[in-house]
Amino acid sequence: MILALALSLTASDFQSVAALDTIVTQFTGKEIGEQGGAIAPIDRRLKLTSCAAPQLEWRNDTHDAVVVRCMAPAWKIFVPVAAVPKPRVAAPAPMPANVVVRPAAVVKAEPVIKRGDAVTVEAGSPGFSISRQGIAMNDAPPGGRISVKVDDKQPPLQAIAIEPGRARLPGFAEGS
Incomplete structure (x- = not known):
């Protein structure tokens, strides 16, 4: 009985990874396994200290992972996200044979920093x-x-x- 009580108290000291999966799903707007969503559920073996207010942000502009961060106590994990395919760009229409295309004039920008500055x-x-x-x-x-x-x-x-x-x-x- 005492062992069961001790285990239940210890288990409540850890952050629920199922709850983290839910907030990652809400953050990305996609379910686990969908394109744009988490690749897989967060590993259930993780024993993260319980966090009252986890913060989420994209790791970078390519949105390849979500960073889940806790400030107090301090920890963070990266949740990989399934890549969303980039839209294909349609090939430009062929030019009529009688059109002459002249290259645009190349304007070289003036340096704002010069050698020795x-x-x-x-x-x-x-x-x-x-x-x-x-x-x-x-x-x-x-x-x-x-x-x-x-x-x-x-x-x-x-x-x-x-x-x-x-x-x-x-x-x-x-x-x-």
Whole structure:
């Protein structure tokens, strides 16, 4: 009797993975196994500390996984999502034989960062950011790749030019 009581108390200390499956299904709008839904149920063997308010977000823009996170106590899991096929783009209609197509004039964007400029390289996410000063190793237009030397003992960082004197690391959202 005491053993059964101890086991029931211990079991209630853990987060219900069935409840997590339900909120992932609500978040994606698709059932488990459907395209756009979780690939499989969350592993029932997981023993996560009970969480009053789990938070959900997409792992990235491709929506290939849902991140389920608990702030107190701190834990997070990734739930893989079945890929939704991308729509096929129809082939362009053939041009009549008598039409002459001239290439559009290529306008080269002016660099916002030039070789030798002082550059602040930024990285971060909502609620967190870090920056580092460096020297531009090449010219770059807005959105262009740039090498930034931040330490004489390390190879240059690859960053994306944003505006004069400012660049960000690839993979980090602007305005973080």
